[in-house]
Amino acid sequence: MILHLVKSSPFSHLSLKNALNRSAEQDLFLLLQDAVVAVCVESDLHNQLLDLDRQERLYVLKEDLSARGLTNKYGKVVDYKGFVSLSCHTSASISW
Template sequence: MILHTVSRSPFSSFALSDCVKQLGDDDLVLLLNDAVIASAANTDIQGKLLQLHESKRLFVLKPDVDARAIEAKCGKLIDYSEFVALTVQCKSQLSWF
């Protein structure tokens, strides 16, 4: 199980779309920094994000959502301690920029 962390907005980078193409069946995705915008905006990969949300594999860092004054429409909002717990739970981590 890999924790994929995405930090760039889907409007400024292909990191998120490239990430979802490479996901394994049990991999998790964490949106942080500007990538949290994808949890609130309509994007071309919204369907895939909703699938990840429904399978409880999409996480969104709440402090980054709050800092951007947006409302996440998909993904489980987590704090920093839950972020650390995800890194411990997963075998490895892959960052997408």
């Protein structure tokens, strides 16, 4: 199981789309930095992100949501302690 750390906004980069396309069924996703906007507004990735959320595989970093004044519509919000926990429970991580 891999933890995909996505940092770039889906409106300016293809990193989230590429991560989704290259992931395995059990992989987890953590959106941080500018990528948190993906769970706040609708985009062409909306359905894929909703599927991840339903499968409890989508996480969003609380501090990055707060720093941007955003509220997520889906995805489990975690703090830095949750980030570390996710990292410890996966075999590897990939930054996008």
